[in-house]
Amino acid sequence: MKIYYLVFLLLFLLAGCAAGTPFAGTPRHRAQETVPVYAQAQDAPVAYTVLLPHHKTTPALHEPADGILLGAWLTGVAPRAFNEQAGKNHALFVYELTLGDALPFAFIIEALAAGAAPLFYLHPPADFSAELLPVNELLALAQGLAHYQVPMFVAFFPLAQALDMAADVYVAVFRLARILFRAYAPNVAFVWLPPGGEYTATPNHAHYPGHDAVDWVAVPAHTLRGRDGAAATTAVQQLATFHAHFQYHKPIMILGLGFSHFSHAHFRYYMNETVAEMGEFFALLPTFPRVRAVVYHDVDNFGALRDDLTLTREREIMTAYAQAIAEPHFLPALPPPVRTAAHWLRSAFHGYYYQGAFYLDVEMLSVELFHLHRGETILLHGRRFAPLAQLPFDYALCHRARLVRLL
Numbered sequence: 001m002k003i004y005y006l007v008f009l010l011l012f013l014l015a016g017c018a019a020g021t022p023f024a025g026t027p028r029h030r031a032q033e034t035v036p037v038y039a040q041a042q043d044a045p046v047a048y049t050v051l052l053p054h055h056k057t058t059p060a061l062h063e064p065a066d067g068i069l070l071g072a073w074l075t076g077v078a079p080r081a082f083n084e085q086a087g088k089n090h091a092l093f094v095y096e097l098t099l100g101d102a103l104p105f106a107f108i109i110e111a112l113a114a115g116a117a118p119l120f121y122l123h124p125p126a127d128f129s130a131e132l133l134p135v136n137e138l139l140a141l142a143q144g145l146a147h148y149q150v151p152m153f154v155a156f157f158p159l160a161q162a163l164d165m166a167a168d169v170y171v172a173v174f175r176l177a178r179i180l181f182r183a184y185a186p187n188v189a190f191v192w193l194p195p196g197g198e199y200t201a202t203p204n205h206a207h208y209p210g211h212d213a214v215d216w217v218a219v220p221a222h223t224l225r226g227r228d229g230a231a232a233t234t235a236v237q238q239l240a241t242f243h244a245h246f247q248y249h250k251p252i253m254i255l256g257l258g259f260s261h262f263s264h265a266h267f268r269y270y271m272n273e274t275v276a277e278m279g280e281f282f283a284l285l286p287t288f289p290r291v292r293a294v295v296y297h298d299v300d301n302f303g304a305l306r307d308d309l310t311l312t313r314e315r316e317i318m319t320a321y322a323q324a325i326a327e328p329h330f331l332p333a334l335p336p337p338v339r340t341a342a343h344w345l346r347s348a349f350h351g352y353y354y355q356g357a358f359y360l361d362v363e364m365l366s367v368e369l370f371h372l373h374r375g376e377t378i379l380l381h382g383r384r385f386a387p388l389a390q391l392p393f394d395y396a397l398c399h400r401a402r403l404v405r406l407l
Contacts, residue, residue, distance in 0.1 A: 045352040045380050049287040050360065051344035051405045052368055058340060061189040061215045062117070062151050063251040063292050065341035067331040068285060071119065071295030073256045077312050079114040082298075085312060087322040089332035091116055092153065092295055094256070098123045100137045103144045112150060115333050119153040119191075119295070121255075130169040138177045142184040151334055152188045154181070155218060155255060159195040159207070167206035174209040189215040191253060199238040202245040216293070217246050218253035223277050224307050225263045225270060235259070235281050239288060247290040247345055256297025257281075258309035261317050265305035275320040282324035287403050289344040294330075296321070344405055351388070351404055352380050358397060358404060359385035369393075369406075 059065060071092030072082055079093045093111045095104055097120045111118045122141075125134060145152055156174055159165055174192070181188050192209060194201035197220040203211070219242040221235035235257060246252055259281075261274035285291055300308045311318050349364035362384040365371045373391070377384045388395060394407040 043355065045354040045359075046402065047350045048353055048358070048402045048404050050347035050349060050351045050364065051287070051289055051403065052347050053406055054343055054345050056340045056342045059338060060251050062153065062334055062337075063216070063341075064331060064335050065338045067329050067335075068291055069293035069334065070325055070330050070332060071116075071253075071255075071293055073121075073295055073297045073299070074312075075298055075300070075310070077298065079110050079116060082312070083114055085318055085322075086325065088325055088330070089115055091331055091333045092119045092293060093117075094119045094121055094155075094295060096121045096123065098125060099134055099141065100125045103141075108148060112148070117151045117153060117334055119155065119255075121155045122157060124157050124165070124173075128165075130166065133173050133176060135176065135180075138180050139184065142177075142181045142188070145188055146185040150187065152185075153191055153216070154188055155191040155193055158193040162195040162198075162207060164195065165207075170207050171209045175213045178209070178213045191216045191218050191255070193218045193220075193255065199242040200245075201242065203249055211249055214250060216253050217242075217250045218255040220256055220258075220297075221254050221281075222256075222258040222297075222303070222307075222309065223260060223274075223281075224258075224303050225260045225266065225305060234277070236284060239291070243288045243290060243346060244348065247288075250290075251292035252288070252290045253293040253295065254291060255293075255295045256299075257294055258297045258299065258302065258307075259317075260302075260307035260309055261314060262308035263305050264301065264308070271314070271316055274317060278317075278320050279324055282327075282330075283401070286329055286401060288346060290346075352385060353399070353402075354378075354380065358388040358395075360388055360391065362386055365391070 069091040070088065071094065072079070072090050073094035074082055079090070083089045093114070093116045095107045095118060097104065099122055108118050125137065128134065156177060157165070157170065159170070174190075178190050181190065190213065192214045194205055195207055198205075199219050199221075201208070208214070219238065221238045223235045239254065243252060259274045259278050261271055262269050285294065296311060298310050298312055300310050302309050311321050347364055347368055349361040349368070351361065352359045359378065359380065362373055362377055365373050365386065371391070373386045375386065375390055377386050379385075388404070396405045396407060398404070
């Protein structure tokens with residue numbers, strides 16, 4: 001078992017940097033490091049993301065031990081046709097469903113034929129009442145999905161805003177649904193989204209049903225155009241905040257992801273900006289180790305300024321997407337389940353590559369690693385940093401992703 005775990009760990013590290021500069025060795029078994037081009041060109045500190053070691057845990061339902069599941073939320077495009085355009089299969093496809101409606105047999109068959117798991121974005125019924133919870137409708141849905149005997153996901157009652165349903169009522173109906181599905185449809189994973197897609201939400205949110213009822217948490221991440229045409233809030237900013245709050249507790253799904261390449265309000269295209277933003281986002285995703293699924297939302301007229309987030313209308317955008325997801329880190333199907341898995345946590349502090357050496361924040365060492373450093377330090381941007389080579393940690397350094405993993 002120890003040998004299997006070591007092999008898995010090695011494959012994980014290599015996959016994360018397969019196409020770029022090789023990882024450096026450890027402080028005790030140092031390999032020759034390749035100095036990145038930007039470090040040769042300028043003598044200035046370059047920020048790196050730091051991933052901290054975490055103990056082995058039991059994965060959530062349908063959570064991969066490694067990699068990120070690819071998904072798509074389509075409008076007017078069949079799953080198999082979309083896979084062909086993207087040049088890669090997707091593990092999840094989304095269908096919006098209102099509780100009480102008939103199951104979409106055609107969609108389920110199309111998703112399964114494409115080798116994907118259906119993900120139902122489940123809205124509450126129009127006549128929802130806090131006095132009479134929809135027990136019969138929930139039971140019928142669980143029994144209906146159970147007939148297929150395949151992995152599925154339900155994003156349960158996503159709310160446009162917290163005022164749409166009182167917190168105690170929402171938690172009660174979520175937990176009731178989870179009990180029914182565990183009994184009748186145990187292959188269905190439950191996904192929680194904060195009301196209104198609040199990326200600042202934490203596990204203390206009034207609408208959070210509790211760790212025992214939630215399998216995955218999800219948040220939308222959209223890069224939309226402001227009135228000046230620039231990106232108002234970027235997908236990376238939204239994800240970073242949400243990830244910091246939930247990485248210790250649950251696998252994270254981005255539902256949905258979108259980049260605006262055309263604004264109907266401005267009647268202007270932003271093709272170059274979108275290609276760059278999309279490439280940067282997917283390149284950065286491996287630095288968010290608890291993100292285990294990313295679902296692109298192929299939609300037009302989105303948001304207050306009616307942004308176009310579609311992939312399928314512009315060949316240049318679809319080509320950029322296909323290139324971004326080509327890395328093996330992005331999974332085209334649900335892998336077989338595993339009993340335990342090891343994952344990293346994203347540090348709240350940056351590390352820096354500077355003058356051919358790597359440095360870690362001294363405060364990070366004490367706060368997150370419980371290590372009191374008494375040796376040499378240098379001052380970078382007004383903070384104290386310690387040379388990683390002098391610290392008692394093994395590490396893997398990837399210049400391409402600007403990432404260091406402490407082992």
